[in-house]
Structure formats: structure tokens, C-alpha cells
Amino acid sequence: MTNHWSDLQNTDCALIMGGNPAENHPISFRWLTKAQEKGGKIVSVDPRFTRTSSKADVYAQLRSGTDIAFMGGMIKYAIDNELYHKDYVVNYTNAPFILKEDYKFNDGLFSGYDEATRKYDRTTWAFETNEDGTPKQDKTLKHPRSVFQLMKQHYNRYDVDTVISVTGTPKNDYLKVCETFCATGQVGKSGTIMYAMGTTQHTVGSQNVRAFGMIQLLLGNIGLPGGGINAMRGESNVQGSTDFALLHHLLPGYVGTPTAKPQHATLADYNANETPAAGYWSNKPKFLVSMLKAWYGDNATKANDFAYDYLPKGNKNYSHINLFKAMYEGKIEGTFLFGTNPVVGGPNAGKEKEALSNLKWLVAVDLWETESAAFWQKEAGGNPAEINTEVFLLPAASSYEKDGSVSNSSRWMQYRWKAIEPKGDSLADLEIIHVLVQKLKELYKNENTAAARPFNALSWNFGEGHHPDIDLVCKEINGYDLKTGKLLPTFGALMDDGTTSSGNWIYTGFYPEEGKNRAKNRDNVDTGGGNYLNWAFAWPANRRILYNRASADLNGKPWSKEKAVIWWDAAQAKWVGNDVPDFVPIKAPSDPGGNNPFIMLKDGVGGLFAPLNEGPFPEHYEPFESPASNVFSSQELNPAVEIHEGDFNLKGDASKYPIVATTYRVTEHWQSGSMTRNQEWLSELVGHMFIELSEELAKEKGIKNKDKVIVSTARGEITAYAMVTKRFKPFIIKGEKVHHIGMPWHFGYKGYATGDTANHLTPHIGDANTTIPEYKAFLCNVRRAD
Amino acid sequence: MVEINLNRRQFLKLSGATAATLAVVELGFNEKEAYAKSKELKIARATVTPTICCFCGVGCGILVHTKDNTVVYTEGDPDSPVNEGTLCSKGTTIRQVYTSEKRLTKPLYRAPGSDKWEEKDWEWMYKTIAQRTKETRDKTFVEKENGFTVNKTEAIASLGGAALDNEETYLLAKMMRGLGVVYLEHQARI
Numbered sequence: 015m016t017n018h019w020s021d022l023q024n025t026d027c028a029l030i031m032g033g034n035p036a037e038n039h040p041i042s043f044r045w046l047t048k049a050q051e052k053g054g055k056i057v058s059v060d061p062r063f064t065r066t067s068s069k070a071d072v073y074a075q076l077r078s079g080t081d082i083a084f085m086g087g088m089i090k091y092a093i094d095n096e097l098y099h100k101d102y103v104v105n106y107t108n109a110p111f112i113l114k115e116d117y118k119f120n121d122g123l124f125s126g127y128d129e130a131t132r133k134y135d136r137t138t139w140a141f142e143t144n145e146d147g148t149p150k151q152d153k154t155l156k157h158p159r160s161v162f163q164l165m166k167q168h169y170n171r172y173d174v175d176t177v178i179s180v181t182g183t184p185k186n187d188y189l190k191v192c193e194t195f196c197a198t199g200q201v202g203k204s205g206t207i208m209y210a211m212g213t214t215q216h217t218v219g220s221q222n223v224r225a226f227g228m229i230q231l232l233l234g235n236i237g238l239p240g241g242g243i244n245a246m247r248g249e250s251n252v253q254g255s256t257d258f259a260l261l262h263h264l265l266p267g268y269v270g271t272p273t274a275k276p277q278h279a280t281l282a283d284y285n286a287n288e289t290p291a292a293g294y295w296s297n298k299p300k301f302l303v304s305m306l307k308a309w310y311g312d313n314a315t316k317a318n319d320f321a322y323d324y325l326p327k328g329n330k331n332y333s334h335i336n337l338f339k340a341m342y343e344g345k346i347e348g349t350f351l352f353g354t355n356p357v358v359g360g361p362n363a364g365k366e367k368e369a370l371s372n373l374k375w376l377v378a379v380d381l382w383e384t385e386s387a388a389f390w391q392k393e394a395g396g397n398p399a400e401i402n403t404e405v406f407l408l409p410a411a412s413s414y415e416k417d418g419s420v421s422n423s424s425r426w427m428q429y430r431w432k433a434i435e436p437k438g439d440s441l442a443d444l445e446i447i448h449v450l451v452q453k454l455k456e457l458y459k460n461e462n463t464a465a466a467r468p469f470n471a472l473s474w475n476f477g478e479g480h481h482p483d484i485d486l487v488c489k490e491i492n493g494y495d496l497k498t499g500k501l502l503p504t505f506g507a508l509m510d511d512g513t514t515s516s517g518n519w520i521y522t523g524f525y526p527e528e529g530k531n532r533a534k535n536r537d538n539v540d541t542g543g544g545n546y547l548n549w550a551f552a553w554p555a556n557r558r559i560l561y562n563r564a565s566a567d568l569n570g571k572p573w574s575k576e577k578a579v580i581w582w583d584a585a586q587a588k589w590v591g592n593d594v595p596d597f598v599p600i601k602a603p604s605d606p607g608g609n610n611p612f613i614m615l616k617d618g619v620g621g622l623f624a625p626l627n628e629g630p631f632p633e634h635y636e637p638f639e640s641p642a643s644n645v646f647s648s649q650e651l652n653p654a655v656e657i658h659e660g661d662f663n664l665k666g667d668a669s670k671y672p673i674v675a676t677t678y679r680v681t682e683h684w685q686s687g688s689m690t691r692n693q694e695w696l697s698e699l700v701g702h703m704f705i706e707l708s709e710e711l712a713k714e715k716g717i718k719n720k721d722k723v724i725v726s727t728a729r730g731e732i733t734a735y736a737m738v739t740k741r742f743k744p745f746i747i748k749g750e751k752v753h754h755i756g757m758p759w760h761f762g763y764k765g766y767a768t769g770d771t772a773n774h775l776t777p778h779i780g781d782a783n784t785t786i787p788e789y790k791a792f793l794c795n796v797r798r799a800d
Numbered sequence: 801m802v803e804i805n806l807n808r809r810q811f812l813k814l815s816g817a818t819a820a821t822l823a824v825v826e827l828g829f830n831e832k833e834a835y836a837k838s839k840e841l842k843i844a845r846a847t848v849t850p851t852i853c854c855f856c857g858v859g860c861g862i863l864v865h866t867k868d869n870t871v872v873y874t875e876g877d878p879d880s881p882v883n884e885g886t887l888c889s890k891g892t893t894i895r896q897v898y899t900s901e902k903r904l905t906k907p908l909y910r911a912p913g914s915d916k917w918e919e920k921d922w923e924w925m926y927k928t929i930a931q932r933t934k935e936t937r938d939k940t941f942v943e944k945e946n947g948f949t950v951n952k953t954e955a956i957a958s959l960g961g962a963a964l965d966n967e968e969t970y971l972l973a974k975m976m977r978g979l980g981v982v983y984l985e986h987q988a989r990i
């Protein structure tokens with residue numbers, strides 16, 4: 015989230031799309047209710063009339079997978095009706111930048127596409143530059159090749175009638191959404207966009223988010239209280255675990271992993287090719303070298319590139335789908351699962367279960383016997399005698415049986431104290447990881463092989479005993495001044511010469527001095543604006559509203575007093591206000607760069623034009639499986655997604671599977687259900703797998719409420735109870751009726767509440783940038799079970 | 801270690817929250833009776849420890865009441881500016897994460913081809929897992945490839961961690977990268 019939960023009370027309008035916080039982030043909703051009490055509006059856009067929709071002022075339905083058409087139309091609406099915040103757009107975005115002449119867009123493809131590799135050469139997506147390398151600009155926004163004009167031209171095709179023929183939204187509802195949300199373009203108003211996996215789990219997921227970013231920049235909503243783009247995180251620490259880079263393409267603090275290519279051959283090569291000339295990321299070498307010092311200690315020296323060579327360097331996409339494909343093909347021998355259950359939660363889960371049986375060994379660390387740990391059992395559908403995987407199931411302690419911190423969606427790092435000893439013989443993951451490393455170190459200690467050297471060089475100083483000293487872990491994350499041995503107060507102090515260490519630079523400053531772990535802060539006095547600066551620690555640097563420099567105008571004055579966050583105090587010559595400035599605190603608006611609020615970006619302004627793998631502007635493409643052809647171009651599917659051929663990823667056709675399906679969650683269960691289906695009360699509250707379908711579809715199929723029905727896709731079939739409901743309505747897509755169903759994905763065969771697994775239905779295809787699977791839009795058919 | 805100081809204002813707020821939560825979750829109880837019961841039997845002399853909900857990313861504060869080495873009660877933390885004492889159904893039932901009979905309490909091992917779990921001690925598990933990891937790693941480790949120093953193994957994968965603490969995810973990333981693992985993924989991807 016750019017903003018945070020309690021800040022939602024400051025919004026004039028919350029557009030909730032691709033998320034259902036009333037159901038899935040229930041307590042967040044009380045802040046929205048507070049906003050509503052003050053006159054704010056809630057707009058809910060969803061294929062189904064959800065619990066959030068029932069609390070909304072405006073609801074509009076859209077077919078799963080058509081968000082870009084929906085938002086593209088809204089961008090056009092804001093431009094045509096001049097509802098955008100002109101001064102903000104001219105000064106704080108790249109709208110005035112001039113693009114090179116060879117940038118082109120035609121029939122769904124941008125210039126530079128190579129069909130054979132399904133990749134773009136981005137050279138033509140560049141700005142014309144002045145002699146000093148800065149982009150040429152036309153602040154009148156009239157230049158035909160300005161970002162503004164090209165954006166306008168791009169979305170001119172997204173007129174209301176075309177848009178709704180794709181999304182299936184009733185026209186009046188669509189216009190009402192545009193009117194209500196675009197009203198936040200007025201000075202003195204702010205609007206927030208809240209989304210979750212309904213936005214990201216598509217082949218165009220990243221561009222869905224980009225479209226949100228564009229409308230928020232146009233309306234001047236970034237950096238303001240009650241504004242921003244707010245991704246609602248589904249797990250207690252999925253924010254933290256992403257910050258700490260449990261992802262193939264990242265190192266802690268969003269530093270990209272080096273890969274096996276000439277541009278990353280040495281530390282100097284990596285720094286030269288991955289460090290932008292301007293913006294805060296120009297400090298990247300300091301973050302990377304300080305991390306290497308935290309990881310390799312005294313073994314990281316200037317002479318050996320700070321052990322840069324020891325970082326593993328891959329040469330392909332190692333993300334979830336590709337990982338399971340490699341496992342399916344027998345290329346992976348051993349796997350660790352830390353509190354995860356892909357046999358229920360992974361896409362095309364039947365195939366992911368089969369893949370596990372190709373492993374030699376599997377280590378599962380969990381509170382429960384999950385479907386994944388037990389994939390070899392007869393109940394899972396296989397023959398144990400034929401499955402040769404060795405399985406180690408380690409009992410883990412629960413969240414309040416150990417000490418540690420988690421970072422919520424608001425980026426607030428909050429400490430959890432140990433309330434009780436771990437149950438039975440279970441142990442904290444911290445201890446399990448620590449002891450495994452100790453044992454491995456013991457095994458490698460006297461070896462000097464190629465495999466031994468990098469591991470032997472890894473520093474591991476968290477105490478001698480079995481249980482590591484968590485304070486030492488915290489301090490290593492924060493980092494030290496290695497000359498004095500003192501903890502670092504801020505990431506501003508990091509160096510690239512090996513004199514500082516930091517395990518994760520974005521967290522530097524959370525432990526600024528001995529005995530002061532700011533995640534433990536519990537002063538709940540509102541320090542202004544609902545920012546609670548003394549409660550917990552928010553990365554980076556305890557900032558609560560990111561890009562808050564953009565809440566003030568070119569003179570450093572808040573755009574309006576209603577939406578003030580920080581402002582320039584000339585007398586004190588610094589930025590003051592009710593949040594930590596997301597800006598150099600003493601840089602005046604009149605200083606060079608003093609009006610560049612987007613400090614992480616090279617040009618210092620928000621990117622209306624910003625290259626991703628499939629283009630610099632979001633463009634509508636149909637999902638992998640779609641009931642209709644694309645009206646915007648002859649490109650059906652996102653031209654940059656990777657398509658896996660063969661039985662690992664079977665594709666269904668609309669003639670056989672005419673119904674659109676999507677998945678979601680309920681309040682009472684959580685993710686793959688292992689944490690909740692193993693509890694009595696929650697299992698009783700929602701005890702069975704069900705699908706929701708419209709009264710119209712039920713009638714056509716002769717299905718009654720509570721009937722058992724079979725849902726089938728090209729990947730498999732599941733049986734579930736039918737919930738016939740008014741919450742789904744048939745869509746009219748290009749004049750034809752299209753049915754849409756939905757279902758929760760929490761179920762499996764373990765625990766108290768059991769049911770078929772929705773992910774047996776979902777496809778193995780992912781977004782072109784993140785490879786997040788397209789769980790949210792696929793084709794199916796439905797029939798009665800008897 | 802518990803580092804919470806209940807002042808009088810907080811304590812009064814807590815008692816109020818207790819009554820409200822009980823009324824919601826323990827259906828069938830008379831509210832007054834339940835309140836009295838909780839004061840006298842359940843949480844009297846219990847130790848109170850603040851935690852953060854283990855479920856969604858809202859990060860609600862929860863107070864865990866423990867006594868006689870079990871969890872006797874849990875409730876929303878009235879001091880948290882995130883939830884101000886309120887909880888959803890999952891946060892409300894967090895006590896059962898501890899009390900559920902389905903919790904694993906022993907390390908379990910399944911031999912190749914076997915149809916059952918066997919209990920093993922931690923030491924055996926640690927030792928055997930470390931050996932398997934080393935065998936696979938040593939056999940598949942690549943130091944150089946196409947002229948690049950790569951120091952990786954593509955035969956070991958690590959998945960998961962979105963429910964781990966920050967400190968744990970840090971150690972996990974450090975361990976896996978330190979071993980040369982490139983297939984490192986978790987729930988943020990799915």
C-alpha cells in the first residue's frame with residue numbers, strides 16, 4: 015500500500031476493484047465505514063455482487079479479465095471531460111515528455127515486437143532528450159508526440175459503448191462509476207484504489223495495476239491522505255516475505271537478483287548496468303554491497319567483489335509455474351515447503367500434486383498435516399507404494415508461540431511477543447532454519463569443493479545454541495557501521511565500500527540503537543492525520559504515506575488544507591507536517607529536483623508512460639481462456655506471456671466450456687484452508703465447498719439450490735454444492751449472453767471442513783511480467799452431479 | 801517476554817472488549833454470566849501478551865491470555881490503532897490455532913513407498929535432511945556455466961514463507977541463496 019489502513023478514513027471515494035475487503039480484509043472496512051460517515055463514497059466493481067458491493071454507494075459488474083477495458087474507458091472519460099488535476103499532471107507526471115518518432119502502436123502491438131520470442135525490443139519506447147540527457151517536454155501538453163497526446167490517442171478507442179460490450183457492464187452503472195471516482199480529480203478531494211488478487215491474477219495483472227496508477231496520477235491522487243494505490247495483502251506477512259525476497263528474481267529490499275549474463279558478470283558490471291543515473295535507486299550499489307557484508311561478513315572483501323560471485327546466478331524464469339514444470343519433468347530432486355500448500359493453492363493443482371511425486375525428498379514445515387505434505391496418501395488419489403518421495407514433516411510453532419515481527423499491508427512492522435511455549439515438540443521456524451544451517455555447516459566444514467566454498471563463506475552468527483538470538487537477527491537486518499560497530503540510524507548512512515552492512519536496506523533504521531527495536535513501539539496517540547507515527551515502524555524510514563511530497567504544490571504548499579500531509583516551512587528551511595517526508599527533508603521546492611516527488615524514479619515524476627514487458631500503456635487483451643474475441647485488436651492473448659505447451663497446460667475452448675469462472679475467498683477460511691479447516695469453529699461456520707451461480711444459469715441447467723454439481727474445465731472436474739444466487743447475473747458481451755460463476759478455493763481433503771479443490775480447474779499460465787497465474791478468469795462448464 | 805503495561809484506562813477498555821467479544825463468539829451464553837465467568841475462571845490471573853493476527857494483511861492486534869501452560873482466551877487489542885479491539889471471525893478464533901487437536905506435535909517421516917508416517921526425533925530429522933540436502937546439492941552444484949560464475953543448484957527448490965516472521969524470512973532467504981538455490985518462491989507469486 016502507498017497509504018495505510020487508518021488513512022482510508024480520509025478518502026472521498028474508494029474504488030474497490032479486484033478485491034473484496036468487507037469479506038477478506040474485514041477489519042480494514044471499518045475505516046471505509048468511517049470515511050462513508052464523513053460523506054465519502056465507496057465504489058465496488060466486481061463480477062459478483064460481493065459483501066463489499068452491499069456496502070457500496072455504487073456497484074458495477076464486469077466480466078473477469080476485462081479490467082483494462084474498464085479503466086481505459088475511465089482514463090478517456092477523465093481526459094474528455096477535463097476532470098484530471100492539470101497542475102499535478104503537468105508537473106508531477108511524465109505527461110509533457112516527448113516520445114521518439116519511431117514509437118508506434120498498431121492493432122494491439124507496440125513497435126518492437128518479435129513474434130518468435132514473444133518479446134519486445136523496447137528501444138523505440140523512449141523519450142527525446144536534451145543535451146544533458148533529460149527528457150524533452152512540452153508543458154502545454156499539446157505536442158502530438160507528448161505522452162499526454164499519445165495516451166489520449168491510445169484510449170480514444172475505449173469509448174463507453176465499446177468498453178461495455180467487452181466488460182458487460184450496464185451503461186448507466188459504468189458512467190456512474192466514472193463520474194463518482196473522477197470527481198476526486200478536484201483539488202481538495204482524494205480517492206483511493208484498493209485491489210487484491212482479483213487484479214493481479216490475470217495474464218495482464220501487472221498492466222491492470224498500471225492502469226490504476228495512471229488514473230491516480232491523472233486525478234492527482236498519489237501522495238495524498240485518502241489517496242494512493244493500495245494492494246490489500248492476503249497474508250499476515252506476505253508484505254514482509256516479499257520485502258525479504260523469497261522470490262526468484264529478487265534480493266532483500268527489491269534489489270534484482272544477478273543473473274548469468276555479461277551485464278552481471280562482475281559486481282562492477284552489475285552496478286554499471288542496473289544502477290539508474292538519477293533517483294534514489296542510484297544508491298543501489300550501497301544496498302547490494304551492504305547486504306553482501308551482512309551475508310558474507312569478513313569473507314566479503316573489496317578484493318573479491320564482496321563475495322558477489324557466491325550469489326547464485328540463474329539463467330531463466332524460476333517462478334512458481336516454471337518451478338512446478340521443472341518438478342513435473344523430474345528436474346528437481348528436493349523441495350522445502352515452509353507453511354505452504356500448493357496441492358490446494360497452486361494453479362492446475364492436480365498437476366502440481368503429480369509433480370511432487372517426482373521428487374526424491376520433500377521437507378514440509380507446518381502446523382498441520384497439509385494436503386501437500388500428505389500428497390502420497392491414498393486419500394489424495396494415488397498409490398503410496400508407487401510414490402518414492404521421502405517426506406519429512408516438521409511441526410512448526412504458531413505465531414504467538416515465538417517472538418518476531420510481521421509487516422502488514424500498510425508496511426507497518428509490528429512485533430509479536432511469545433505468549434506460550436510452542437505446542438508439543440513443535441519449534442519456531444527461526445530455530446528450524448538455524449539448526450539446519452548449523453548441521454549443514456558441520457557437514458561442509460572440512461571440505462573445499464566448489465559446492466562447499468560459497469556455503470562455508472556464508473556468515474552465520476546468531477548464537478551457539480539451538481535457538482538463535484533473535485535480537486542478533488534483527489540487528490543484522492538493520493545493519494551496522496562496521497568501523498564503529500554501532501547500529502545504523504538510517505539507510506542514508508549505507509556505503510558501497512564495505513564499511514557498512516545491512517541485511518535489508520529498506521528496514522535500516524528500525525533498530526537504530528541498542529535496545530531500541532521500533533517494531534515494538536506501542537504508543538497509540540494519533541500524531542496527526544491518523545498516521546500514528548509512534549506505533550510500530552513503517553518502512554521506509556517510518557513514512558506512512560508514500561510520495562507525500564506530491565501532496566504539496568510547486569511552492570511546497572498543500573494543494574488544499576483538507577489534504578495536507580507535509581509542507582515546506584521556509585523559516586525552518588525544512589519539510590514539516592504530520593508524516594515523515596518521503597523526500598530529502600531540507601530540499602526546498604526551489605532547489606534542483608525540489609519539485610520531483612517520485613524520488614525512486616529516474617525522472618522524479620510519475621510514469622503515465624512506463625514500459626512493462628507487453629508495452630508502455632496498458633492495452634486490453636482477452637484472458638487465456640475467453641468466451642469472446644478481442645474487439646480492440648486482432649491480438650487475442652497478451653502477446654508477451656509465456657505459453658507452456660503440452661499436457662502441463664491444457665486449454666479449453668468456448669464451444670465446450672462456454673461459462674466464465676473465477677475464484678475467491680470467504681471470511682471464515684484462509685488461503686488453502688490449512689490454518690482454518692483444522693479449527694473447529696471456522697470449519698463449522700463454512701463447512702463445504704460450493705459454487706455460486708445465477709438464477710438464470712441454474713434454470714437453464716436444471717440446478718436447484720444445494721444440488722450437487724460438477725464443474726469441469728480442460729484441466730479437471732470438481733464436485734460441489736450449488737448456491738443459486740442473485741449475486742451473479744448473466745453478462746451481455748458483444749450482444750450475446752455469457753454466464754459467469756464463482757467459487758472459493760480454500761478446500762481440500764484434510765481438516766474438519768473438506769471439499770474438492772477449486773484449483774484443479776485453473777490453468778498454468780501467468781502474467782507477462784510477474785508470472786502470477788491467471789486464477790481469476792477461465793472457462794468451464796457446469797452440470798448436475800446426478 | 802511480555803512487554804505490556806496495562807494502565808488503568810487500558811484495563812477498563814480491555815474488560816469492556818472482553819464482554820463484547822464473548823457475546824459474539826460464545827453463542828448461547830448469557831452475556832453477563834459469560835462475562836462474570838471469564839473474569840473469575842478464565843482470565844483471572846492469566847498472563848496477557850500482545851500479538852498480531854496470523855491471518856490477513858490487515859495486521860490486527862490481539863491479546864493472548866495464557867494460564868497453566870495453555871491459552872485460555874484471546875481478544876482484540878483495544879490499543880491497536882489498526883483494529884481498536886475489533887476482530888473478524890478468523891482473528892476471534894485464533895485460540896484454536898493452539899488448542900486444535902489437529903496440531904502437529906511430533907516430527908513425522910514417510911519412507912519411500914510407505915503408506916504411513918513414523919515418529920522420529922528432531923535430531924534424526926535434522927541430520928537426515930541435512931544429508932539429503934548435501935547429497936543433492938553436491939551432485940548438482942554448478943560453479944561455472946557458459947563462461948559465467950553461477951554457483952547454483954537447480955535441483956533444490958524452496959517454497960512458502962508468507963506466514964513466517966520477518967526475521968525468519970531473512971534467515972530463509974540467506975540460507976537458500978547461501979546454498980545456491982535459484983528456485984526460491986513463495987505465496988506472493990500465487
Ligand code: SF4
Binds near residue numbers: 854887888890
Ligand atoms: S482479525 Fe481478521 S481482519 Fe484482522 S488481521 Fe486477522 S484476519 Fe485480518
